Amino acid sequence: MxxxxxxxxxxxxQDLGSVAAYLRVRQVDGRASLNLLWALEGVLxxxxxxxxxxxxxxxxxxxxxxxxVEAAGREPRS
Numbered sequence: 851m852x853x854x855x856x857x858x859x860x861x862x863x864q865d866l867g868s869v870a871a872y873l874r875v876r877q878v879d880g881r882a883s884l885n886l887l888w889a890l891e892g893v894l895x896x897x898x899x900x901x902x903x904x905x906x907x908x909x910x911x912x913x914x915x916x917x918x919v920e921a922a923g924r925e926p927r928s
Contacts, residue, residue, distance in 0.1 A: 851875050851878075851882060851886070852871070854875075854879065855874040855875045855878050856874065857871055857874065857875075860893075863890065863894065864894060867894070868887060868890035868891040868893075868894055868910070869887065869910065869913045869917050870917065871890050872886055872890055872914070873914070873917055873918075873921075885899065885903075887910055887914065888902045888903040888906075888907075888910070889902075891906060891910060
C-alpha cells in the first residue's frame with residue numbers, strides 16, 4: 851500500500867508523517883482504514899498500534915481533519 855502511494859523508505863515516511871502518509875495511501879487505496887494510521891504512527895513513535903489508538907487517537911483524528919480542511923481550502927471546524 852505504501853509503495854503504491856510512493857512511499858518506499860522509512861525516511862520518506864518520517865518526512866511525511868503518519869497523517870500525510872495515510873492520506874496518500876487513501877488516495878490510491880480507498881480500503882485503507884484508520885488502523886493503518888495508528889500503525890504508521892506506531893512505527894514512527896516506536897509504539898504498538900493499539901497503544902497509539904488508545905493514547906493518540908484524538909490528536910491524530912484532529913490532525914487528519916486539519917489536513918483534509920487545508921487540502922479542500924476550507925475553514926477548520928469549530
